[in-house]
Amino acid sequence: MPYQIARYPMDKVKRVSQPTIRIVSEIQQVREDENGYNRAVRGDFGPVVQRERSRFCAKYPLGAVLRGFGEKLAPLMEGQPAQQRxxxxASPEVLSQHIKRVGYFLRADMMGICRLPRYAVYSHDRRGAEVSLDHPNAIVIVIDQDYDTMHRSSGRDWISGSQSHLGYSFAAVTACMLSDxxxxxGYSARAHYARDYQVLIPPLLLWAGIGEHCRLGDSVLNPFLGARFKAAAVTTDMPLAPDQPIDFGLQSFCEQCGRCAEECPARAIPSGGKTLYNGREVWKLDEERCTRFRLTNQRGSSCGRCIKVCPWNKPEGRMHSVARFVARNAPILDRALVRMDSLMYPERETPAPWWFDLEERDGILSPPRVSGREWEEPDA
Amino acid sequence: MPYQIARYPMDKVKRVSQPTIRIVSEIQQVREDENGYNRAVRGDFGPVVQRERSRFCAKYPLGAVLRGFGEKLAPLMEGQPAQQRxxxxASPEVLSQHIKRVGYFLRADMMGICRLPRYAVYSHDRRGAEVSLDHPNAIVIVIDQDYDTMHRSSGRDWISGSQSHLGYSFAAVTACMLSDxxxxxGYSARAHYARDYQVLIPPLLLWAGIGEHCRLGDSVLNPFLGARFKAAAVTTDMPLAPDQPIDFGLQSFCEQCGRCAEECPARAIPSGGKTLYNGREVWKLDEERCTRFRLTNQRGSSCGRCIKVCPWNKPEGRMHSVARFVARNAPILDRALVRMDSLMYPERETPAPWWFDLEERDGILSPPRVSGREWEEPDA
Structure with missing residues (x-):
């Protein structure tokens, strides 16, 4: 009796030698302290955004739980390897197989392995310190953000932040255990997760064959989970055999679809074509608008509206296997698939939420009070 | 499109008002410091068992990881509730539904709720301190120990301890998050898990309808997982509506089967009928023999041979639903089911292990060295 260890049949997805985006020139390393959240902390987006940044995680109780949990794992992130191997x-193939199986044992939803590209290492961390990391390999650990919750939510309501923290914290659990x-x-290993990264996760997801670059910009989309996941990584000097990038027809699909751009409340996702950015032809997110909305959303905690409305955000099931097959093999039908998705999953039929709408202010949980602007728009 | 939130259809299992064992008189509270592991720490089973107890978790590297992880969660176990609700x-039904759904969001495999019976609270904890706990309700969180790993293992080899620690540590993660x-x-709540219990878990599993008392003695068996799980609990003063105990025909089945007793390497499981013990008619495990074997097993780390060989240790699947139906409705066929199970799952067809056999000694991992006795038998 066969028993599926990995939950999703990623072994059935077409593998390719290069990611499906065009790489035009050398990709430069970036600074973590220059990302949206860290700029918000510094006050680059003004005092309101800065103040809201400080209560971002505590704003909703379940998000606060999950985020606080992740913080407790810091001592497990790195350490000295055993003196003796x-x-x-020492076969990279045997060790890769083993490490992935250990990751599934430790309750990862999906695992992948790649070489660590130089550009995926931050030049400076969130504190502005230079990063020195010479691990040749990266292991990525993917955690589903829970389809049913996404199905019941608008993607931008009070459970929104907790859905992200769920993925971040459980990916951190498995990454910390695996690095330990x-x-x-007897090998060197460091876990990288939402509390303290030295690497950018999206390029690792791309090279490890977890997903393709998508219209959401710096996110990677998986054929079974859509963008409804978070990931953590373990970098290591253990000899490992890399997986290959995947091609499931997403570049054509995202080109035709654009629903995320239509539905983005911050208008941060481009509705047009790809542009050249840091050596690659990609859809480029307006990171400032996205960050501002997530931090100052008055009608919820954070935002993942794009993840919610994406036609690839689906549960397991035979019908969706057919849709995946069509998207892969008949890009001419991409538009028809998007229209069919709107008909099959009308948003007016969203089932009732299971969570309570609550907002923390000065240590007290109250019904959310909506006042003033919907969010702190840059030029408003 | 319906979407199953809880992985197993426990809502389809017959509920009864009382557990399926006979309770003859008042059940007395017990002391945690008198259980097998704590007696081993004290030296009650001699110096060899005492020494092996101290390296029990560190003996296998994956077990050490999981156990060490659980230790890190101690600060999240208890704390002051928010001053304001x-x-x-305040409806117990609404809150129960909510709390279970939060548990599934936090990746529990199964959830249940019961009143906290007085006898399930330890009179004294593992340090010998008197326990004072007045929470009226208990929430139980169940984590599967991974069918595929159990399928590949003998149940008493090197991965054995890690299978237990997997369940303990992930149940602890969800319990700590949920209690926080x-x-x-604004309600009082404490998580109870393998590091520091104030309650006995098996009675809670019984009253919360996770399983029935089985031949393994102090364990509870679930119709979908067998005994292949570990659980943690959260006790609380939040008003909750208890679940009811279940009856899936196990008392008759265990009476007819007895495979765990035949296969127990320590001969710790009774092969005969139930006996009267602390107010209940139960199969009574020889805790000293079981503890001694798990601590001093020379050919592996710990032991869960009984969990492995139990006919209820099965993956999901239609054929097993039929077997469950037969066991529930035609106890006369119990023996036939056990025989069929031996034919369908011959142990000689065990697939290859995915783990490495390793043993830690003085900080170094080596191939296990088998020397001397198989285990520290009491009268050997």
Whole structure:
């Protein structure tokens, strides 16, 4: 009786030697302290955004729980490897197979392995310190943000932030455990998760074959989860055999669809074509607008409206396997698929939420009070 | 499109007002410091068992990772509730539904709720301190120990301890998160997990309808997971509506089967009928023999041979639904089911392990060295 260990049949997805975006010139390293959240902390987006940044995680109680949990894992993130290597095979293939299986044992929803590209290492971390990381390999750990919750939510209401923190915190659990295990086997390893990254996650997802670059910009979309996941990584000097990037027809699909751009409340997602950015032809997110909306959303906690409305945000099921097959093999039908999706999943039929709408202010949970502007728009 | 939130259809299992074991007189509270592991720490089972107890978790690297992880969660176990209650419904039914759904969001495999029976609270904890706990309700969180790993293992080899720690640590993650969440809503809550219990878990599993008492003694068996799970609990003063115990025909089945007793390497599981113990008619495990074997097993780390060989240790699937139906409705066929199980799942067809056999000694991982006795038998 066969038993599926990995929940999703990623072994059935077409593999390619290069990611499906055009790389035009050398991609430069970036600074983590220059990303939207860290600029908000510094006050680059003004005092309102700065103030809202400080209560971003505590704003909703379940988000606060999940975020606080992640913080507790910091001591497990890095450490010295055992002085002596364990007597195990040194074959990269055997070790890759083993490490992925350990990741599934440790309750990852999806695993992938790649070489660590230089450009995926931050030049400076969120504190502005130079990053020195010479691990050749990266292991990525993917956690589903829960289809049913996404189905019941608008993607921009009170559960929104918790959906992200769910993915971040559970990916952190598995990443911290896995890095500890690799160190015990005598190899160097560091976990990278939402509390303290030294690497950018999206390029790793791309190279490890978890997904393709999509219209959401710096996100990567998976054929089974859509963008409804978060990931953490473990970098290591353990010899590993990399997976290959995947091609499931997404470049043509995102070109035809654009629903995320239509529905983005911050108008941060481009509705047009790709542009050249840091050596690659990509859809480029307006990071400032996206960050501002997530931090100052008055009618919810954070935002993942794009993840919610994406036609690839679906549960497991045979019908969706057919849709995936069509998207892969008949790009001419992409528009028809998008229209069919709107008919099959009308948003007016969203089932009732299971969470309570609550907002924390000065240590007290109250019914959310909506006042003033919907969000702190840059030029408003 | 319906979407199953809880992984297993426990709502389809017959509910009864009382657990399916006979309760003859008042059940007395017990001391945690008198259980097998704590007696081993004290040296009650001699110096060899005492020494092996101290390296029990560190003996296998993955077990060490999981156990060490659980330790890090201690600060999240208890705390002060928020001074002001959140403005949410006070209906026990609504809150029970909500809390279970939060548990599934936080990646529990199964959830249940019961009143906290007095006898399920330890009179004294593992340090010998008197326990004072007046929470009226208990929430149980169940984590599957991974069917595929169990399928590949003998149940008493090197991965054995890690399978237990997997369940303990992930149940602890969800329990700690859930208790933190309940405190933020303004109710008192404490998580109880393998690091520091104030309650006995098996009676809670029984009353919350997770399973029936089985031949393994102090364990509870679930119709979908068998005994292949670990659980943690959250006790609370939040008003909750208890679930009811279940009856899926296990008392007759265990009476007819007895495979766990035949296969137990420590001969700790009774092969005969139930006996009267602390007010209940139960199969009574020889806790000393079981503890000694798990601590001093020379050919592996810990032991869960009984969990492995139990005919209820099965993956999801239609054929097993039929077997469950037969066991429930035609106890006369119980023996036939057990025989059929031996034919369908012959142990000689066990697939290859995915783990490495390793043993930690003095900080170094080596191939396990088998020397001397198989285990520290009491009268050997």
């Amino acid at each position: 364990a007597p195990i095979p 295990y690799i160190r015990r086997l | 959140a403005p949410i419904p 969440y309940i405190r933020r809503l």
